[in-house]
Amino acid sequence: MTNELSNALQQKDQNIVNAIRLIVTVKDCLQHLRDNGWDAFLKEVEVFRSEKSILVSRMEDTIPIRGCSGREGQCVTFYYRYHAEIFPAVIDLLVVEIDNRFSEASTKLLKCISCLDPRNSCAKFDHDMLIHLAEIYSNDFSSCDIVLLKDQLETYIFYIR
Numbered sequence: 018m019t020n021e022l023s024n025a026l027q028q029k030d031q032n033i034v035n036a037i038r039l040i041v042t043v044k045d046c047l048q049h050l051r052d053n054g055w056d057a058f059l060k061e062v063e064v065f066r067s068e069k070s071i072l073v074s075r076m077e078d079t080i081p082i083r084g085c086s087g088r089e090g091q092c093v094t095f096y097y098r099y100h101a102e103i104f105p106a107v108i109d110l111l112v113v114e115i116d117n118r119f120s121e122a123s124t125k126l127l128k129c130i131s132c133l134d135p136r137n138s139c140a141k142f143d144h145d146m147l148i149h150l151a152e153i154y155s156n157d158f159s160s161c162d163i164v165l166l167k168d169q170l171e172t173y174i175f176y177i178r
Contacts, residue, residue, distance in 0.1 A: 019043060019111060033131040036095070038089050044112060051108040058165055126153060142174050 022043045026036055050058070066073060076099070079092035129150035132143045144167075151158045151166055158166065 019102065019115075021048075022115075032128050037124055038133075039129055040115065040124070042147055047108050047112055047115075051105050058104070059100075060078055126148070139174070139177050140178075141172075144170050144174060 022039055025039050065071075074095050076096035079094055079095055080098060082091045083094055129146045132141050132146045132150070134141045147170055148163065148167055151163050
C-alpha cells in the first residue's frame with residue numbers, strides 16, 4: 018500500500034490532485050487496516066511462514082510483560098503482544114511518517130496550486146482556493162490586492178467557463 022503511494026508520487030506526470038487523493042486514500046486504508054485488518058494480515062503471515070518453512074512461537078504461548086516493574090511476573094500471549102501492541106504501533110508509525118512528509122499546510126498549498134490547471138476550460142479554478150493561495154503569499158499581495166483579486170477572479174472564472 019505505501020509502496021504503491023511511493024511509486025505513484027515518483028511519476029513525473031503525476032497530477033497534483035491525484036497525488037493528494039492518493040495520500041488521503043493510503044492514510045484511510047492504513048486506518049482501516051489498523052481497525053479491521055488484523056485477522057487477514059495474520060492469515061497472510063501464516064501462509065508466508067508456511068511457504069518459507071519459518072519457525073515461530075505459537076501465538077497461544079505466553080511471554081512476560083515488558084517495561085512495567087509494577088506488573089513484574091505477569092504474562093501476555095504472543096497473540097496479544099502482536100495484535101494489541103506491535104501491529105497498531107507499526108501502522109501508527111507509517112501514518113506519522115506520511116503526516117511528516119505531507120503536512121496539512123503543504124497539502125493545502127498543493128491543492129491551491131492545482132487550481133491553476135488551465136485544462137478543460139479551467140474547470141479546476143476555485144475562487145476560494147485561489148484567494149487562499151494569494152493570502153499564503155501575503156508578501157506579494159497587499160490586503161487591497163486581495164480584495165480586488167476576489168472581484169476580478171469571480172469575473173474571470175465566469176468569463177472563461
